[in-house]
Amino acid sequence: MNLSHKNKIIISAVLFIFLSYSIVVFNAMSFSLIPLFIIPVIILDYRDFEIRFIFLFFILFISLLLSRVFHNTNLSMGLNFLSFLSVFIFSLIKNSVEKSFILNREKELSKISEIKREIDDLKSQKQTYIKHRETILLNLNSRQKLISCLKDIQFSRNNDEIISNLMKSISLVFPKSLSEFIISPSSSEIVGDVFKTSTPVYIPDVNIESRYNYSCFKLLEKSIVYMPVSAFSKTIAVVKVYSDKAGYFSIDDFRTLEILCATASIAIENISLYNTTEELARKDSLTGLFTHRAFQDKLDEEILVSSRTKKPMALLIIDIDHFKRVNDSYGHQTGDYVLKRIASLISNNSREFDFVARYGGEEFSIIMPQTSKNEAINIAAKIRESVKEYDFIFEDKRLKATISIGMSEFPSEASSKVQIIRVADERLYKAKREGRDRIVYE
Incomplete structure (x- = not known):
């Protein structure tokens, strides 16, 4: 049973009074009663060191006083004093041991308390670290998500x-x-x-x-x-x-x-x-038509389509007749004007899905997807007539121009890009040899 500090003092005081009264009543037995004072001394803890000495002082005082009053012998007084001294020494030893024990215990409790504080600090730091780590991971995830989104936007094709x-x-x-x-x-x-x-x-x-x-x-x-x-x-x-x-x-x-x-x-x-x-890069700066490079790419594409769909494709190569005379007689500015106007006439008289390009110099080409040679002849004739009938007027200079056209068809007359161009070229030169201003398709 654990007693409070106040209760210990009360019990010790009661025992002390009782033992003191017993010594007075039983003086002859005081020698045997003095050791019993160890009991209230034991009950008190080291914090009541002063009270112990007060108790011991009264024990000594009462013993000596009673020995005088009742004329006890010196031997009795000596024995009483020795009894008191033994109680006193025991009290000192107990006080020292208790104090040392309690101080050590307080140190241990202090260390335990300090360790608990350190553990609590570590727990707090751990929680802070976990929250900080979660925040970093969240921010990192958001940043990676944002970077991925930015890449998707940046590399969009249209x-x-x-x-x-x-x-x-x-x-x-x-x-x-x-x-x-x-x-x-x-x-x-x-x-x-x-x-x-x-x-x-x-x-x-x-x-x-x-x-x-x-x-x-x-x-x-x-x-x-x-x-x-x-x-x-x-x-x-x-x-x-x-x-x-x-x-x-x-x-x-x-x-x-x-x-x-x-x-x-x-x-x-x-x-x-x-x-x-x-x-x-794909358009000619003077005429606005597609360039020779664009023509080559488109021809590759349409040959593949024609091969896959089994539908014919026609190719026209057009040359302006005696164009060098125009440049020599009227100047290069007039020649450029004629080139632009003829390019416009060819485009206007072609179909929307026909691919019209400047083949080089004064030569033009038309790729006609899904078109037979017979269909292409009608379009070629329309283009030739429009150029022949057009009046070219530049800086008060009026002149006329004609064109020659060579035609070929894929796959009936050619099995590759090289062949279809070669056939159309050969027929163009044949048209020139036969007098120009004409279409050669055979």
Whole structure:
């Protein structure tokens, strides 16, 4: 049973009084009673060191006093003193042992408490590390996801694919939001402002928005970002991303949307520049017709199609008659004018799906997909007549021109690209030898 400190003092005091009374009553037996004072001394702990000495002092005082009063012998006094001394020495030893034990225990408890604090600190650090690690992994995952989205947008092959990848990326990065790709400036006041200024509008919470009236927003629009998509310094569309949760879009989310739309803008510009460059590389700068290289690529393609579909393909090679005389007589500017006009006449009298190219110098070519030689003859005759009847007027100079045409057909007259060109070339030179201004198809 564990006693409180106060109860120990009370019990010790009661025992001390009882033993003191017993010594007074049984003086003759005081020698035998003094050792019993060990009991209240044992009950007290080391913190009551002063009380022990008070008890011992009273024991000694009472023993000596009673020995005088009752005329005890010196031997009795000596024995009483020795009894008291033994109790005193025992008290000192007990006090020292208890104090040492309790101090050691307090040190151990202090160490245990310190270890517990260190363990708690380690647990706290572990939790902080876990949270920090989760945050890093989340940010890393978001960053990898964003990089993947940017790559998809950047490597899109056309504008439709760019827009599709942009909207998919927004849905992937912000799964709890809705988005729109707006191409009309008149769809709303805010969209009109973005088109006009090419400046994004960030509204984290429509309830505290001061620039626009609350009526501008729909029921599910509580947090909105309007981001322009531009090409060559002109806004061509606005991406609207919104959520039904106020404060959904943070400033970091706004920056992420800005990066996505900026990447889409750059991709659109790159596609446009590529198409322009490709067009310039495939088109002749003087006549606007396809170049000889484009002609070669197209001929390869149509031969494969003709072989697969088992349908014929016709090839026309056209040469301007006596073109050198035009340059020598009227100058190269007039010659360029004649080239451009004849190129226009050939294009205008060809079908929409025919491939018209400048073959080289004053020569032109027409690839006619899924066309027999008989069908091609009619088109060739129409082209020849249009050139012959046209009046070429340049700087008050009027002149006439004619053309010669050689024709071949795949696969009935040729089994390869080299053969179909060679056959058409041979027939062109035959037309020139026979007097020019004619079509040779056999």
